[in-house]
Amino acid sequence: MAVSPPRPKSFAMTALRAFEASARLGGFSAAAQELGVTPGAISAQIKSLEAELGAPLFQRSAKGVVLTSLGAQSLPAFAQAFDQLGQAVQQMRDAAAPRVVHIATLPAIAQFWLSPRLPRLRAEMPGTEISITALEQPPNLKRTPYDLCLFFAEGDGIILAEDVIFPVCAPALAEQLTTPLDLLTVPCLTDTSWEGDWEQWLTQSALPHHIAPRGPVYSLYALAVEEVLNGAGVLMGHAALLAPYLRSGRLVAPFAHKATLAHPLRLWSMAGRRADSASQEVARWLIQAHSSHS
């Protein structure tokens, strides 16, 4: 009868977090994405949790997982607990570094929208440190240490601009383009995170779909823009991001057709932030600067 600590070890936090995320998001892949790991890791965590528990939490099928009644029953309490934990972390971070603001945004937005505004923002808010992280997907603010999110998305928060798109190209190339059908004669660049853009534009402009995005694909909008500035082809431009280029004439819109996408450019923060926090100050500045300037 050994009395030494045979590990009373409560429960594996990681496994609980994996469960909560999977249950809330309805799948291992989604949870993996939120937690920044591979689905295999989630699968293993859930498996170990189920083993320790002696009962399954999910019912697996080839097309996804469904919560068992045990899982469904447990989810709310965990979701709430993790929300509170996330909030506690935010509060602590805020108290520890009250003048630091972390912004999460799309790489393209970071480069074309935020970056040009940063010098003035920093100048007008000295003492406030602003850091920017580029992410492909909006993070869950309740679970990740960011203060502000700036994405093309639906949901809460303030709309800074509609997402209006239309083909853009260098002025020289535009001379060759009279009607949208001329697009068949030039490369049509595509960004991987906006693969549906051409489709959307063609649909909303009532144009035949076969004018499809035939041309190189870029994984970074900035690269595609660079190419277009060099006259390499036509890119689906997002008005909110390329406004300076269009204003200066370095890029032009060869056609009149414009399409508005469902997800506007939106800025949001975690619910329940104090209005006097640095993050809220920055948010207000961005909104104000945007509406009064552009």
Added chain:
Amino acid sequence: MAVSPPRPKSFAMTALRAFEASARLGGFSAAAQELGVTPGAISAQIKSLEAELGAPLFQRSAKGVVLTSLGAQSLPAFAQAFDQLGQAVQQMRDAAAPRVVHIATLPAIAQFWLSPRLPRLRAEMPGTEISITALEQPPNLKRTPYDLCLFFAEGDGIILAEDVIFPVCAPALAEQLTTPLDLLTVPCLTDTSWEGDWEQWLTQSALPHHIAPRGPVYSLYALAVEEVLNGAGVLMGHAALLAPYLRSGRLVAPFAHKATLAHPLRLWSMAGRRADSASQEVARWLIQAHSSHS
């Protein structure tokens, strides 16, 4: 500008748990004990948390740590969040295995009090699986996966018996003992978890302290009892545990002096358990069986 996931990794759960425990218990050692690790591990966790945070959470001094204002400010939210998490885990465990009851108790209690009662308990509650873990210290039910605690302790819960102590020995040895001063002539066995017992008894019996516990020390009460049964000496006996031996005459109390310790034998469970849960049924059975039988 790498866009790939540079690990936005929220926060290290382990570190947060270490912080919460340290803050709540007021020290790294105490936290280490609750979490079942060494103080060094806690120290490292806190350090990493402080590094990530960029601000100290504790103010160190040679005689312990004190929360900084940042730490004190953060504690309540974390305590609450972890309480909720613990409760969520309990609920889940309960739903997954409704007929399993985990009891945490002192090794000595497990062997001398619980063990004799288990056969009847199991017979009267078939279908309920009872598992027992022996721990030196009462665990925090809000943080560890036990259903019931049975310890000599102060606090909430039901008192099953006062902790009455007095020297006991084998009948043969008792013949050599007339007055407490005779204790100087025989070995006085001591259990490491009850080192103060002799002192307490001497004090409450108004006897001179120099009759101190001179004799072998055991780390397990059961071993000491075994030795005493073999006539190896005198042991400070806990009435609640040794009742059957005293009743059968295998052990006797050579002196009339008895002392009552401050911490009675107490049974408790986590607040807010449903009365129809298996753990509550077991608790009721133990209370009832104790009062009607012994």
Added chain:
DNA sequence: AATCTAGGGTTAGAAAAAGTGAGTCTTAGT
């Protein structure tokens, strides 16, 4: 029917995190 594709599962091995243990340091109390 054959092929895709999306979502899961599995495995071995790699990487990272957490923990240990022994020894040090500082200070309050005897």
Added chain:
DNA sequence: ACTAAGACTCACTTTTTCTAACCCTAGATT
């Protein structure tokens, strides 16, 4: 001064977690 408590450090070990590359299934597509 000596002791005890509590915390820190550092080299090392153990455990956990993650990834990468595989397979499997079912519905959708061709």
